[in-house]
Amino acid sequence: MIKKSIIQTIKYIIAFISRIQIFWVFSKLFSRIQDSRGTIFILHGKEKNSQSDISMFFFGKKDSLSYLSEIFYMGNPKIEIIETIFIWNLQRKLNYYRKNFDVMIVKTDRFFSHLLRRKGFFIVPEWIEMGMPLPENLKTYYEALGSSAKKDIQTLEKHRFSYEISNDTEKLDFFYHTMCLSYMMKRHGALALFNLFDYSGVKKNFKRGFLLLVKDGPKYVAGAVIIVRKNVMYPVYMGIRDDDLYLNKGVGAALYHFPILWGIEQHIKTINFGNTRTFLNSGDFQFKRKWGMTAMNSRIFFGIYGLMMSSRSTDKLVTLLENHPLIYTSEGTLKGLVVTQQHLTMKNMDNIWKNYFTEGFSSLSIFSPYCLDDKMKETLTVKYKGKIVLSNIMEKII
Numbered sequence: 570m571i572k573k574s575i576i577q578t579i580k581y582i583i584a585f586i587s588r589i590q591i592f593w594v595f596s597k598l599f600s601r602i603q604d605s606r607g608t609i610f611i612l613h614g615k616e617k618n619s620q621s622d623i624s625m626f627f628f629g630k631k632d633s634l635s636y637l638s639e640i641f642y643m644g645n646p647k648i649e650i651i652e653t654i655f656i657w658n659l660q661r662k663l664n665y666y667r668k669n670f671d672v673m674i675v676k677t678d679r680f681f682s683h684l685l686r687r688k689g690f691f692i693v694p695e696w697i698e699m700g701m702p703l704p705e706n707l708k709t710y711y712e713a714l715g716s717s718a719k720k721d722i723q724t725l726e727k728h729r730f731s732y733e734i735s736n737d738t739e740k741l742d743f744f745y746h747t748m749c750l751s752y753m754m755k756r757h758g759a760l761a762l763f764n765l766f767d768y769s770g771v772k773k774n775f776k777r778g779f780l781l782l783v784k785d786g787p788k789y790v791a792g793a794v795i796i797v798r799k800n801v802m803y804p805v806y807m808g809i810r811d812d813d814l815y816l817n818k819g820v821g822a823a824l825y826h827f828p829i830l831w832g833i834e835q836h837i838k839t840i841n842f843g844n845t846r847t848f849l850n851s852g853d854f855q856f857k858r859k860w861g862m863t864a865m866n867s868r869i870f871f872g873i874y875g876l877m878m879s880s881r882s883t884d885k886l887v888t889l890l891e892n893h894p895l896i897y898t899s900e901g902t903l904k905g906l907v908v909t910q911q912h913l914t915m916k917n918m919d920n921i922w923k924n925y926f927t928e929g930f931s932s933l934s935i936f937s938p939y940c941l942d943d944k945m946k947e948t949l950t951v952k953y954k955g956k957i958v959l960s961n962i963m964e965k966i967i
Contacts, residue, residue: 605677608653609662610634611670614646616885618892623885626666628659629676633695633872637674640848640893656681663688667877671885675875682873682898690875692898693847699854699862700801700841703832710833717859721822728785728818732827735780738772744780744792745771748808774805781831783823791820795828802832802840825860844870847896849905849925864896864903864929873898887938894925902931913937913959918949922957934958 612625612634620643627634638646654662656677663673675685682692704710711719735741745768771794778796781804782789794806807824809815825842832840844867845853878886890908897906905925911917918935926933933956941959949957 605656605681606653607656607676609651611649611651612638612642612646615643616889616892617641617643619888621885621888623672623889624670626663626670626673627676628654628656628662628674633676633874636846637874641889656684660688668879671879672889673877673879677873677875679871679873682875685873685875688875688877690877693874693876693895694867694898694903695847695872695874696844696867696870697847697896697903698841698844698865698867699857700839700865701860701862702839703829703837705833705836707830707833710829713861715859715861718822718826718861721819722826724819725823725826728820730790730820730823731784732823732831733782733784734831735782737780738775740782740789741772741775741780741794743789744782744794744808745806748789748792748810749806750808752808753806771806778803778805781828783820783827785815785818785820790815791824793824793828797837800838802828802837804828804840804842821856825857829860849894849896849907858927862928864927866898866903887936890936896930900931903929905930905933906936907933908936910938912939913941913945915945915948918945918957922953926953926956930956932956932958934960936960 607629608631610627610631612627614623615621616623617640623641625641625646627637634648638648651662656675659675667673673690675690676695677685679694685692704713714722749771774796775794778794781793781795783791789810791809792807793804795802795804797803804824809820809824829840842857842862845851845857848854887908887910890906891910894905894907896903898904905927907921907925909917909921913935921935922933933953935957937959938961941961946959949959
């Protein structure tokens, strides 16, 4: 009788767990299906760097439009709202507007990437993850760092910053209200990734992990809420107190260096610093990159941008992409795209490689309108092991 009761209880538990899993799958599916519906916006304004006129057709949500508008345009472009439709009704709109705009952008879910490719778009992920396997010891860690990261560590040592690990909820309150909120809002503004006003979410993650606090003497000046799952560290919330003052002292590097140190000491295998935007010149991407991090497809954000340029606007296309090198996807892999209007030499090729190629890229595509020397192509193929793709025809790259 007892045995039957135990078996029945186990069955109820399994059924309950299955229902939770089904609910989770459907909630995820529903959130992704929402990206199949979007609004058509028409934008006109000046490109931020060249100040040339640029017109854009955009399909997607307003928050994604706000981000791209801030990246591409100088000031506030003129925005016209056309209508809201499903992505499978988009083709006739594309056909109607195709010849009237310099660039067409469709923001949707990764699920629709094959559909967009067939229509002539190339695919840019909205977010990528960046992280790194942790070395077994500090000596290996320091030896692998580049000169810029080493200089940052020297600055931290010069100011004698240190850190402590805490599970004190009062210190979490202090961190949240004096460091996290102000830092993230100044850093991201309206584009802040998380709902930072949901303090319950911060506390929930804190209970799963701990708080790393950076100290200037006895004073707490920065921190990060960190969780560890399956031997992977995740700094999920960061913040800096009086950030204008302490950023000048290099404390931003402490939020990367100190978690890495702790992870190595605790024999953690991997650290994941979360998601970042996919423009190669963005400060967040470049800062993570210099610590030796690898770029990966995001496992929690599935948004993509489909980009299509008008054949009438080749010069504007080249200028736009020259000012905004980016990450795109092809055949399931991440690739970098850099456009330059300079004549290609070994020196500037080396600089492009040094500044943009990132672990996790299958290749770095470089476009130049000038004719390319076959001998230089061969030299670069050998030097960079086939990871540089050169072309003076954009269609061959994307």
